[in-house]
Each structure stands twice: as C-alpha cells, then as structure tokens.
Amino acid sequence: MAIYEINGGTPLSGSVTISGAKNAAVAILPAALLIPGRCRIENVPDISDVRILLDIMEGMGAKVEKPEPGVVILDCSIITQPMPDPALVKKLRASYYLMGALLGRYGRSHVSLPGGCSFASRPIDQHIKGFKALGAKVTEGEDFVSMEPGENGLHGDRVSLDVVSVGATVNIMLAAALLPGKTVIENAAKEPHIVDLANFLNTMGANISGAGTDTVKIWGVESLQGSTYAIIPDQIEAGTYIAAVAAAGGDVLVKNVIPKHMDCITSKLAEMGAEITDYDDAIRIRSTGKLHATTVKTRPYPGFPTDMQAQICVCMALANGTSRLTESVYETRFFGYCTELESMGAHITIDGKTATVVGMEGLHGVTVRARDLRAGAALVIAGLAASGTTRVENIHYVERGYERLIEKLTALGAKIRRVEE
Ligand code: UD1
Numbered sequence: 001m002a003i004y005e006i007n008g009g010t011p012l013s014g015s016v017t018i019s020g021a022k023n024a025a026v027a028i029l030p031a032a033l034l035i036p037g038r039c040r041i042e043n044v045p046d047i048s049d050v051r052i053l054l055d056i057m058e059g060m061g062a063k064v065e066k067p068e069p070g071v072v073i074l075d076c077s078i079i080t081q082p083m084p085d086p087a088l089v090k091k092l093r094a095s096y097y098l099m100g101a102l103l104g105r106y107g108r109s110h111v112s113l114p115g116g117c118s119f120a121s122r123p124i125d126q127h128i129k130g131f132k133a134l135g136a137k138v139t140e141g142e143d144f145v146s147m148e149p150g151e152n153g154l155h156g157d158r159v160s161l162d163v164v165s166v167g168a169t170v171n172i173m174l175a176a177a178l179l180p181g182k183t184v185i186e187n188a189a190k191e192p193h194i195v196d197l198a199n200f201l202n203t204m205g206a207n208i209s210g211a212g213t214d215t216v217k218i219w220g221v222e223s224l225q226g227s228t229y230a231i232i233p234d235q236i237e238a239g240t241y242i243a244a245v246a247a248a249g250g251d252v253l254v255k256n257v258i259p260k261h262m263d264c265i266t267s268k269l270a271e272m273g274a275e276i277t278d279y280d281d282a283i284r285i286r287s288t289g290k291l292h293a294t295t296v297k298t299r300p301y302p303g304f305p306t307d308m309q310a311q312i313c314v315c316m317a318l319a320n321g322t323s324r325l326t327e328s329v330y331e332t333r334f335f336g337y338c339t340e341l342e343s344m345g346a347h348i349t350i351d352g353k354t355a356t357v358v359g360m361e362g363l364h365g366v367t368v369r370a371r372d373l374r375a376g377a378a379l380v381i382a383g384l385a386a387s388g389t390t391r392v393e394n395i396h397y398v399e400r401g402y403e404r405l406i407e408k409l410t411a412l413g414a415k416i417r418r419v420e421e
Helices: 022-034 048-059 093-106 125-133 166-176 192-203 235-248 259-271 306-317 331-336 338-343 373-385 405-411
Strands: 002-007 012-017 038-042 063-065 072-075 109-112 136-140 144-149 158-160 182-186 207-209 215-219 228-230 250-255 275-278 282-286 295-297 322-326 347-351 354-358 367-369 389-393 415-420
Touching (some): 012 405, 022 038, 022 048, 022 072, 022 192, 022 235, 048 093, 093 109, 093 125, 093 144, 093 166, 125 136, 125 158, 125 166, 166 192, 166 215, 192 228, 235 250, 235 259, 235 282, 235 306, 235 373, 259 275, 259 282, 259 306, 306 322, 306 338, 306 347, 306 354, 306 373, 331 338, 331 347, 331 373, 338 347, 338 367, 338 373, 367 373, 373 389, 373 405, 373 415
Parallel strands (some): 012 250, 038 228, 158 182, 367 389
Antiparallel strands (some): 002 389, 002 415, 038 072, 063 072, 136 144, 182 215, 207 215, 250 282, 322 354, 347 354
C-alpha cells in the first residue's frame, strides 16, 4: 500500500499546468465507440480512471495507441467483445457511459453496473428513463443493465430529467447521436464537460445544439466519422490547486485553465480573502495570509461544484470565523473526510445537508485515510497547510483523478512524497 507523506507549512510558489479534464475524458473516450474508425484524442489525463477505461475498451477489441504523452488514438473499427469486462467496469463510475455508446453504435448493450467512488447512493434511474424514452427495452438485473430495441425501434424523443444529472445527460447524448429523429433533453446538466462532449460529437459529424444550457437538442445523423479533438482543462484539478494555495499560502500561476469555468470557485476564494487574477488561459492566486469565513452551497454548474466541497471545507477550517457549507447534490459526502479533518484539529459540526465549520488557527499533521477522490484531495491540502507530518492513506482514490500530483506539488515547493509501505 502506498501513502502520501506530507511535511506541511510550506507556502506554494511557481506555476502548475492543469491536465485534461477527467470527467470530459471519461465521456469522450467511450464516444469513440460510436464509429468503426479512428479518433485522435489529445490532452487526455494519465490517471487511473482513464487507464481503466482504456483497458475496458481494449478488452472489447478497440485498438489503443499512445503515440505521445496526453495523446490517445482509438480505433474502434472491430469490436470483438461488445460486453465490457464486469470486473473492470466495477472499478469505475463512468463505465456507465459504455451503455449509451454501445446502444448508439449497435442498438443493444449489456453492461455491468458501475463501481467508483461510493460517497453516496448513486442511482442511474434517469439514465434508464432516457434510454427508455429513446425506445430501448431495458432489463435491469441485479448487477447489470441490458438493452435492446423496443417494439417501435430506437428513435429520438423528448426526455425531461427529474434531477439535473451529468451522467444521464451524457448517456442520452451518446445514445441519441445516431438515432433517427430529434432528441430533446430538458433539465440537462450544463457542466463544461457536457459542452466538451457535444463539441467532440459535432466534430465527428453529429448535430447537437444547446449543450451548456438546460435544453440539449440532438438531431440524429446517419453516420459519424473519426476526428481529432483536444479535451478541455480540468476545472476541479485547477480548483484543487487554487484551494491548496488559499489554505497553505503562497503565490501560484495556474496554467492551462478556462477562467470562465473557474468563476464559481474563484469567486468564493476571492470572497474568503485570496487574491485572484484571471488571464486568457491562466489564473494567478496569491494568498494574503488571511481567510475569512463564508457560506457555500454546492449546486450543479454554474453553481459551486460538489467536487470542490471537501477542498473548500479545508479553507473554511482555517478561516477567521464560522462558515456554513451546504451540500445539495450528494448529501452524504461530508462523511468522506470531516472526521479525518477533525483529527487534524478542524472543528466541524454536521447537521443534515449542512456543515458548520468553526475556523481554527491551524491544523496539525496526523495519519488520515482518504475515502473517495475529492476527500483525498482535501486531506492532501490539509496536510500541506498543517504543521508537522501528515500521512494520507488510501491514495488510490486520489490517483483516480490527479495526474502527476506529487510532481506538480513538489515543483511548487511542497514537501510531499509517495511512500510504498
Ligand atoms: C458526475 C461527476 C462527478 C460529480 C457529479 C456531480 C463524472 C464522471 N462524474 O457524476 O464527479 O460529483 O457529476 O457534479 O462526470 N441522480 C439520480 N438519478 C440518476 C442520476 C443522478 O437521482 O439517474 C442524482 C444523484 O444521486 C445526484 C444528482 O442526481 O444527487 C447528480 O448526479 P449526476 O450529475 O448524475 O452525477 P454523476 O454523473 O454520477
């Protein structure tokens, strides 16, 4: 088992380059399954979630080449095994995108239920609702979902999501791109990676409009072609480095970001007292040495992301005054890290969806355990800000979503190392 060992208390300085977005990559790579041809995807992050997804696709017969760092060429001309390996599917939440992609390509699919970070119950009823609206006959087994064309065949239609779901929006887009007729997704998710997937599909010849608004329209086309596409920068990875500077202090230029995607995060940190300067494709964050308490409620984009809840909680734990943090997407997410932060000296009380965080002078290093990806990122930030040595266990969660974390933090002056135990 490997752990991170962090000697905290050193301000961060210099620059860090953000990798391609995890949540866009795990939607765009399965989209390549829609065509019997080649796609070249650039700015692909080298993280374990992506590696598992590529292993699944390779196991299905796809040819995967990595000609240079960050570039993946996928050739899905011959799919010999259209049922993805259940053992690998269970390692990854986003493997549910194989359902939409296979339904889109073959009109049928048989995929195990996904695994991934289990910080809450994560139903897929809205994905199923979408597939059914498109004419699929869906069989839900104990640990799989199987689909075939229903009596009236597969066709575009109107789907109104009962909850704003990133996963359901992506899956319906994947399934509908090649179906006859028009599909309209109402109450769609608006996250940057929804727009990125739509842009990729459109470069392949799809006809999708409205991505980034709450109504996405997909006019089915007869065929798609291979294309070359570069994935957007990772909003949450960038937010994590920005929160790390706010918590541990310092002055860092965060490069390869889309500042507009970061507004929902940087506006809060500016309110808390960090100095933020936007450039065309970079953001500078300078700590003023003081953080003020604030109120945050997580919401779907363009609201404050639930995937930044744990990281901002660390900033709140170090702020002057009492903050309130309300989770409105995944209620049980606090349990992944709050007890661990408390063992480092944080003062947090959870009441239902809201955590009240009383800011303390500082945190101290102890051994803590990551319970999901973003909880793990928050514990790393806490370790960077804390006095003494913090040991973070269960780092395989963190490695799901952060490319070269140790290398990037070390270049910023952090004292962090990965230790095999
Ligand atoms: C995606 C992100 C994840 C992020 C989350 C919310 C990916 C691969 N993962 O997850 O990092 O934390 O968005 O921004 O992009 N829901 C239902 N039924 C469904 C689907 C969702 O009730 O069929 C509920 C969920 O329980 C949750 C809310 O809708 O309360 C949002 O979930 P969703 O946007 O679907 O999250 P994911 O796509 O799984």
